[in-house]
Amino acid sequence: xxxxxxxxxxxxxxxxxxxxxxxxxxxxxxxxxxxxxxxxxxxxxxxxxxxxxxxxxxxxxxxxxxxxxxxxxxxxxxxxxxxxxxxxxxxxxxxxxxxxxxxxxxxxxxxxxxxxxxxxxxxxxxxxxxxxxxxxxxxxxxxxxxxxxxxxxxxxxxxxxxxxxxxxxxxxxxxxxxxxxxxxxxxxxxxxxxxxxxxxxxxxxxxxxxxxxxxxxxxxxxxxxxxxxxxxxxxxxxxxxxxxxxxxxxxxxxxxxxxxxxxxxxxxxxxxxxxxxxxxxxxxxxxxxx
Amino acid sequence: xxxxxxxxxxxxxxxxxxxxxxxxxxxxxxxxxxxxxxxxxxxxxxxxxxxxxxxxxxxxxxxxxxxxxxxxxxxxxxxxxxxxxxxxxxxxxxxxxxxxxxxxxxxxxxxxxxxxxxxxxxxxxxxxxxxxxxxxxxxxxxxxxxxxxxxxxxxxxxxxxxxxxxxxxxxxxxxxxxxxxxxxxxxxxxxxxxxxxxxxxxxxxxxxx
Numbered sequence: 001x002x003x004x005x006x007x008x009x010x011x012x013x014x015x016x017x018x019x020x021x022x023x024x025x026x027x028x029x030x031x032x033x034x035x036x037x038x039x040x041x042x043x044x045x046x047x048x049x050x051x052x053x054x055x056x057x058x059x060x061x062x063x064x065x066x067x068x069x070x071x072x073x074x075x076x077x078x079x080x081x082x083x084x085x086x087x088x089x090x091x092x093x094x095x096x097x098x099x100x101x102x103x104x105x106x107x108x109x110x111x112x113x114x115x116x117x118x119x120x121x122x123x124x125x126x127x128x129x130x131x132x133x134x135x136x137x138x139x140x141x142x143x144x145x146x147x148x149x150x151x152x153x154x155x156x157x158x159x160x161x162x163x164x165x166x167x168x169x170x171x172x173x174x175x176x177x178x179x180x181x182x183x184x185x186x187x188x189x190x191x192x193x194x195x196x197x198x199x200x201x202x203x204x205x206x207x208x209x210x211x212x213x214x215x216x217x218x219x220x221x222x223x224x225x226x227x228x229x230x231x232x233x234x235x236x237x238x239x240x241x242x243x244x245x246x247x248x249x250x251x252x253x254x255x256x257x258x259x260x261x262x263x264x265x266x267x268x269x270x271x272x273x274x275x276x277x278x279x280x281x282x283x284x285x286x287x288x289x290x
Numbered sequence: 291x292x293x294x295x296x297x298x299x300x301x302x303x304x305x306x307x308x309x310x311x312x313x314x315x316x317x318x319x320x321x322x323x324x325x326x327x328x329x330x331x332x333x334x335x336x337x338x339x340x341x342x343x344x345x346x347x348x349x350x351x352x353x354x355x356x357x358x359x360x361x362x363x364x365x366x367x368x369x370x371x372x373x374x375x376x377x378x379x380x381x382x383x384x385x386x387x388x389x390x391x392x393x394x395x396x397x398x399x400x401x402x403x404x405x406x407x408x409x410x411x412x413x414x415x416x417x418x419x420x421x422x423x424x425x426x427x428x429x430x431x432x433x434x435x436x437x438x439x440x441x442x443x444x445x446x447x448x449x450x451x452x453x454x455x456x457x458x459x460x461x462x463x464x465x466x467x468x469x470x471x472x473x474x475x476x477x478x479x480x481x482x483x484x485x486x487x488x489x490x491x492x493x494x495x496x497x498x499x
Contacts, residue, residue, distance in 0.1 A: 051498070051499070054362065054363045055362070056359065056362045056363065056498065056499050057498040057499075058496075058498070075365075076365045076366075076367065077365075078365075079363065079364060079365035080365035082363070084360075084363040086359070086360070088356070090355055090356050090357055090359055090360035091355060091360075092298065092301070092351050092354075092355045092357070093355070094298075094301035094351075095297065095301060099297050099301070102293060102297065103291075103293055103294045103297065106291075106293055107291075107364050107365065107366055108365065156363075
């Protein structure tokens with residue numbers, strides 16, 4: 001993990017109320033030079049949070065600071081340094097990649113045509129073909145090339161790899177890793193494909209039912225957190241104060257713990273496995289808590 | 291964002307240059323002969339149709355591509371995003387006025403009182419119609435907004451009603467009053483455009499994409 005100087009994004013007590021869903025006191029920080037995976041099940045509030053960051057929806061409370069500036073007061077200044085990729089392409093199908101460049105060149109003062117051309121070449125995107133003839137993966141690559149070609153400091157991705165095959169996803173993740181090589185850049189990457197995040201994220205923020213459940217370095221989660229496994233009868237006798245969440249089966253029970261080494265000492269004779277991000281998500285969504 | 295509007299026309303409106311050439315081929319010989327009024331009628335009608343078509347076409351493409359959701363993530367002001375739609379509409383309205391001007395000049399009629407009225411209203415009427423329609427487009431979407439054109443179909447009904455009640459809506463304008471009337475018309479349409487732009491911007495900003 002890199003040494004971080006300051007936070008690129010700071011979200012404090014962010015609230016948004018809809019009739020059927022609320023975002024409740026969301027807090028997290030994205031340090032400079034890092035990739036944050038923003039995970040949660042569908043409808044947990046990932047996209048709403050991203051829309052609030054981009055001031056696409058009005059917040060009901062809280063504060064958002066990006067590059068140390070208020071996201072509403074300094075909206076244009078902030079957005080000129082952000083690249084965004086959503087889960088679908090918003091470009092008109094009749095356009096070519098050259099048309100997109102013509103438009104975005106006028107939008108971003110820092111647009112770099114040679115960098116865009118380089119991305120198009122590296123990603124094998126044809127210059128004269130219309131976007132409607134592109135596959136989903138090609139459209140996503142174009143969105144990423146467009147988002148990166150004005151030298152943004154922050155890349156915000158909302159389910160950018162969903163619906164893509166593993167080869168395409170791997171190519172795209174490599175692009176993000178290349179982008180992050182510049183220490184002054186950060187990525188906020190919302191996804192429910194946790195293996196992608198396990199590969200590239202430095203931090204993981206997990207949102208569930210509109211509230212942040214955890215926001216921690218990924219290594220802490222994948223290397224320290226674990227799952228204690230035992231039979232149902234044995235589980236009933238265990239002290240559960242050290243368990244974050246647990247799942248009871250008729251035969252076997254599993255419990256999520258913050259420190260697997262400690263769990264091995266505290267529960268000798270029980271199986272303690274590594275926990276993946278998927279496991280942690282499942283425990284929080286489906287598991288019980290005292 | 292204005293460039294995007296022109297690119298939409300370039301990509302979507304291949305028929306546009308053909309229509310313009312066709313109208314020019316019909317209108318210019320007519321204006322050179324004695325049928326100036328026919329040429330003016332054709333141009334007024336086509337200018338209105340094209341202005342409204344371009345407005346709805348470009349806004350419709352934005353809607354279909356969900357462009358607004360992306361545009362809101364770009365470093366552009368609301369007025370730049372929405373204003374470009376109004377500018378392209380105004381350009382087509384002005385082009386209609388220019389076409390009328392050319393017809394009157396080519397025909398040798400010159401710019402008399404009637405010609406001035408025709409020129410101004412060729413641009414002002416479609417512009418005003420689009421000014422009314424655009425906030426609805428931003429609010430309800432182009433498809434639902436297009437229903438407001440049904441209101442314009444009621445114009446003959448209203449005219450018949452007024453005439454049946456002895457009200458004659460036509461104006462008898464003297465030569466002295468003409469510049470005032472035209473100036474006033476331009477000002478009114480300009481004011482409608484500004485109000486419409488303001489409302490559309492409010493809707494655009496308030497809409498959660």
